[in-house]
Amino acid sequence: MKKITLIYGGGAMGSFLAVCLHKSGHKIFFLCRGKNYQRIKKSGLKISVFNNKKILSKFHIYENDNFIVINSLKKLKKFFFNNIFITTKITSSLEKIFLNIEKFVNNKTLIITPCTSIPFWWFLCLEDRYVTLFKKKIKSIFLKNINRKNLVGMTMWLSGKILKPGEVVIKHIQRGFPIKEVFIKNKQKVKKLRNDINETCTSPNVKNIFSEIFIKSINSLAFNLIALKYNQNNFQLKNNKKAKKEILDILEEGDYILKKNNIKIYQTPRSRIAQTLRSTAHTMSMLNAYKMNKKIELRELWRSFEKTIKILKIKMKKTKSHYNFVKKKVYESF
Numbered sequence: 001m002k003k004i005t006l007i008y009g010g011g012a013m014g015s016f017l018a019v020c021l022h023k024s025g026h027k028i029f030f031l032c033r034g035k036n037y038q039r040i041k042k043s044g045l046k047i048s049v050f051n052n053k054k055i056l057s058k059f060h061i062y063e064n065d066n067f068i069v070i071n072s073l074k075k076l077k078k079f080f081f082n083n084i085f086i087t088t089k090i091t092s093s094l095e096k097i098f099l100n101i102e103k104f105v106n107n108k109t110l111i112i113t114p115c116t117s118i119p120f121w122w123f124l125c126l127e128d129r130y131v132t133l134f135k136k137k138i139k140s141i142f143l144k145n146i147n148r149k150n151l152v153g154m155t156m157w158l159s160g161k162i163l164k165p166g167e168v169v170i171k172h173i174q175r176g177f178p179i180k181e182v183f184i185k186n187k188q189k190v191k192k193l194r195n196d197i198n199e200t201c202t203s204p205n206v207k208n209i210f211s212e213i214f215i216k217s218i219n220s221l222a223f224n225l226i227a228l229k230y231n232q233n234n235f236q237l238k239n240n241k242k243a244k245k246e247i248l249d250i251l252e253e254g255d256y257i258l259k260k261n262n263i264k265i266y267q268t269p270r271s272r273i274a275q276t277l278r279s280t281a282h283t284m285s286m287l288n289a290y291k292m293n294k295k296i297e298l299r300e301l302w303r304s305f306e307k308t309i310k311i312l313k314i315k316m317k318k319t320k321s322h323y324n325f326v327k328k329k330v331y332e333s334f
Helices: 012-023 034-043 094-104 120-125 128-133 135-141 184-198 209-230 234-238 241-260 269-277 285-291 298-312 317-331
Strands: 004-008 027-031 045-051 054-061 067-070 083-086 110-115 151-155 157-164 167-176 179-181
Touching: 004 012, 004 094, 012 027, 012 045, 012 054, 012 083, 012 157, 012 167, 012 184, 034 067, 083 094, 110 184, 110 209, 120 209, 151 184, 151 209, 157 285, 179 184, 179 209, 209 234, 209 241, 209 269, 209 285, 209 298, 209 317, 234 241, 234 269, 241 269, 241 298, 241 317, 298 317
Parallel strands: 004 027, 004 083, 027 067, 045 167, 083 110, 110 151
Antiparallel strands: 045 054, 151 179, 157 167
């Protein structure tokens, strides 16, 4: 039986996921808005996938019975999705999204929130004394038909952007879309979903999704902060010793939080720096947005850490210092 999957968010990552899962046999409902919705509805979705500058594959998918383009859930008749991927910006409100999707969710629906910041439910991996501090927040977000056992963790280790409405370029795929169950009851369903993604993209099986999410988030914070600070792409950062030392400082402050809470780290900061800077043609997403006078998500990303370290009573002095410097530069320029 064909899996019915909702991709809630039409950015570059959501678009690529929609294509990957459509190619592996899922019936896709692709929720996007504005000019992107209009263009895809009329002319289809185009995606070009590169490894740095080498073209790997191209896709062009038109709307059909198994690839349905929508700009709202309001007109859909009630049914239950097998999978819902929430691929919106960090600034989006999960509370509002959960309200929108609630009637399409039952106890078998997987809700996947690909993370580039620390989600509210990350604290489920810590000791009870921390979870209780988040109980009110968790209760306010989980609704009648949505509970924490619907959750699946996922991160995104690839870069891409929308060139123009309906046209996406994936610049490089590092580790793709690592995905892992948060609760053991979903293990087999997540394994199947991982296999489906692997048919077109990459989705490694990670040992600890909580560690994976935190490391991805601190990487995103470190590289975006320092790229903005020096106004440099990956090639320039690779040759900037001072910048690399500052990235290392931020990553080490982040890793300290994991170590303090007995969460295993599977890749050293230095190897993560080498892995990221290997993509020399890449410019960090926030620096791209800054150069184009678009809204950047730095404040929201830092706030997810600020809440975390406040709860855990840990300081990130060097990271906060870099953030304050860059915040003044970035937000006062608009």
